[in-house]
Amino acid sequence: MKLNIDLKNCYGISELKYCFDFTNSSCYAIYAPNGFMKTSLSKTFDDYAKGRESSDLIFTDRTSLRKITDDADISLTPESIFVIEPYNQEFSSEQSSLLLVNNAIKTQYDNALKQISEKQTTLFAKLKQLSGLTGRTLTPEIELLKTFGATSIADLLESLEQKISESAPSKLADLIYSEIFNEKTVALLESGVIKDQLEEYIQRYNDLVLKSDVLSKQFNHYSAGAVNKQLADNGFFAAKHTINLNTKNGKKEISSAEELTKKIDDERQKIFTDKELAGKFDAIDKKIQNIELRKFREYLFENQELLPELKNFRQLQKNIWIAYLVDQKELFDQFLAQYKAGKVTIEAAVKQAQEERTDWERVVAIFNKRFFVPFKMSVSNQEDVILKGKKPSIAFKFSDGEVEIDVPRDSLLKVLSQGEKRALYILNILFEIQSRKKQGLMTTLLVDDIADSFDYKNKYAIIEYLKDIVNSGGFNCIFLSHNFDFYRSVSGRLSLKQEFKLTVTKTGRKLKLSPEKYQNNPFLFWKKKLNEPSYCISAISFVRNLAEYCGNKHDYSTLTSLLHIKTNTYTITLNDLCEIYKRVLIDKNNLVLTPPNKTVFELLCEESEKIIDEDDNHLELEMKIVLSIAIRLLAEQHMIKRINNQDFVDNITKNQTISLLKKYKESTLGTSEEIDTLEQVNLITPENIHLNSFMYEPILDMGSSHLKALYAEVKALAC
Structure with a gap:
């Protein structure tokens, strides 16, 4: 690419x-x-x-x-x-x-959840129809959890298994939950506003039920209707069976669902046409004239048998949901079977996810091996990340060498270097x-x-x-x-x-x-080209260091005279330099520097002028070193001439440029502009000249135009 x-x-x-x-x-x-x-x-x-x-x-x-x-x-x-x-x-x-995901575990987990979800979706589609709860914010799932005080739909349904299996179908399943229970109606029932009226209604209703030939408190309209439906659905009457009702006039034989239905409806009609009961209903009706409760009032009018159940409306809510689930028992059983089977897979996946050594942990382990830091990282919700795709929750432990403690990320950042x-x-x-x-x-x-x-x-x-x-x-x-x-x-x-x-x-x-020109070490590159002026001069500082390390004091002193103005600076020839290079660099016995009688100082000045005259703004490392050496020698030349005290100069044993500048300033020998220029020389050139194979970055970073400008300023001082 x-x-x-x-x-x-x-x-x-x-x-x-x-x-x-x-x-x-x-x-x-x-x-x-x-x-x-x-x-x-x-x-x-x-x-x-x-x-x-x-x-x-x-x-x-x-x-x-x-x-x-x-x-x-x-x-x-x-x-x-x-x-x-x-x-x-x-x-x-x-x-x-992604580093925390084990695809094999997640696939098993997702498949189990998918199969459970499919059965749950089918069941709750029916519950939506029955309950009338079809909105986004009010759904059968939300209402079920709230009614039973649960947090998990699947766990709740599993806990209702025995109740559903033991319950008979009920006419409560015909009620529309959303018509009875909503935010306004629940608030009304909780407020106790119609409490007294409800109790009076229930008392009269119970009195009437006790007088009924068919009904009782335990066998009310809903119970009677449910029995009739179950008998009819199961072919009881079609098989020519009959039932006997104990009435006040003796036993009455019933031989069809229609006959039983008529009997129940007749009993219902007797109760709800009672004038006193109707008056009790009117008292309740007057309490709920609010326009927002109109649908509730109308629903109660059509289903007056609900009123006795409203005294304990919380239980009625549960009973209606139980009735719905009994009505949809086949779908309920299918969901429960799938949930129980999938739960085993899910629990195994969660356990494996908790124990999983992930790519994330491998990255952390390698990091801890390579870096020494006072903190450790972990994921506190690894199973949720792996199985549910949640964002990792990173936990930090900080150690001071003795105690390890959990810390939040913000606190950790405050104490880290x-x-x-x-x-x-x-x-x-x-x-x-x-x-x-x-x-x-x-x-x-x-x-x-x-x-x-x-x-x-x-x-x-x-x-x-x-x-x-x-x-x-x-x-x-x-x-x-x-x-x-x-x-x-x-x-x-x-x-x-x-x-x-x-x-x-x-x-x-x-x-x-x-x-890049030098390929790793500039000095190795320069050694091959020592017979060329710029490389010959720029190598002086390297070879000087080598002579010092090897204890060659004489050659070290001579080369120092090419980096500072000494009494012999102007007389050291290329031949002298060549002999030093041969002695220090033992693989350069055949080196020849020409013309041998030319002084190094003269060659330095010539090479500097060539560099200055070049149009290219980019200077390679060796050119920068040549200019740096020339700048410092010209600066020292200017200061020595102005100070005009050879004994003082001869007695300087180290940091010569600094010592000369200090004396220069103490003697008030230059203008402020001249001193500024000399300060720049002292600031810039030492690192550029006293360099070795491990330290030449400062001069590489220095702008070429800056060095050229400084050379021109110092040259003007020396004239």
Whole structure:
């Protein structure tokens, strides 16, 4: 795959085109000095991934262009790009729950739930019809739970199994629950407003029932109707059976359902046409004249046998639901059988989910092995994440070496060091990376100085992670850094070839990515080219350090005279330098520096002028060192001339530039502008000159134009 970028006026990037060819390597490393493009490129890619437009925040009138395409010139999908910022305390992977999922367990669990749900849906579709509860906020499920004070529908239905099996069909199943019980009617019944009227009605009703030939308190209209229905449905009368009713006039034989129905209706009519009972009903009716209760009043008028049941309306609610379930006993039994079978599978899945060692835990285990932090992480709801798809609830334990205690994330962040906070951020990034691997999502990964501010131990832990990511497949990686040491370490650990190790250069406002020149250690590169002026001069500080480490005091002293103005600075020739190089660098016995009689100081001045005259704003490391040496020698030359005290200069044994500047200022020898220039020399050049193979990042980061300008200012002082 190839990744083509074409950017214009995207934050700090005025213009940048490049083709990243991942055919032979899934990784690029880019060294970008501070202020060049690192953050801008990262921000632009992050905009793309999140569907935001990119722009120039300073020059807002400039038109921005952002094209990120593959080798077929097709734009990459936003989800295929992931940007790792240097640090984002709030970052939390949205996909980390995928790492907790065991598909085999979840499939068993989901199938069991699905089969239970299907039976439950069928049953409750019928309960909706019977109850009239067809709304979204008031459903049979909600009302059942509220009526019986339960929290789980399945558990509730299972607990009602015996009750349903022992109950006979009831005419209560013909009642429409929603017509009787709603927010207004329940409030009325709870208020006690019609309590007295209900009791009077019930007393008269019971008196009438006692006088009935057929009915009694235990065998009321509902009971009688249910018996009649059951006998008819089961073919009792069709089989020529009869029943006897004990009436006041003796036994009366009933031989058909129609005859029994008429007898029950006659008894009902006698009761409800009673004038005194009707008066009691009117008293109740007057209490519920509210327009919002009109339907309830009308329903009571048509079903006056309900009134005695309303004295204990909470029990009536339960009885109606029981009647519905008895009416739908076949569907109820099917649900219960499926629930009992599925529950065994569900419980086994939950137990396995609780014990499961997940990808999430493996990420945490590797993290704990590579990083040393005072906290541990766990998921407190692992089974819910695995089985129900819930978001992980992360729990933290903090240890001070003696005691371990649970802490919330916000409290933890308040006590962690910056490095520890960054480590926690890295862990969240790893969850995202692992989630993408699990999904098989091919991702372009832009890593923006992820190791910034870490100590060396943790930097190498991060590099190990980056190596794992590159080797895992599924990722095309671009590592950005302004830290040359980290850039070099990543390049080395990943064994990147030259074409995949890039540096950023700038000409005017235009940026360019080019293969890195030195390949790991600049000094090894320079050793091969010591006969060329810039490399010959820039190697002086390296060889001086080697001479010092080897105890070669004479050569160390001579080379020091090429980094500070000494009495012999102007007389050391290229031949002298060549002999020192041969003695210190034993593999350079055949080295020849020409012309041998030319002084090193003279060559330094010539080479500096060539560098200054070049139009290219980009200076390689060796050129920057040449200019830095020249700047300091010219500055010291100026100060020594103004101080005009050779004894003072000869007695300086260390920190010569600092000592000269101090004396210069004490003697009030320069203007404020001149002193400012000399202060800059003292601030900038020491790290640039006294460098070794482990420390040359400061000069790499320094802008070339800054060094050129400082050289011109110091040269003007020395004239």
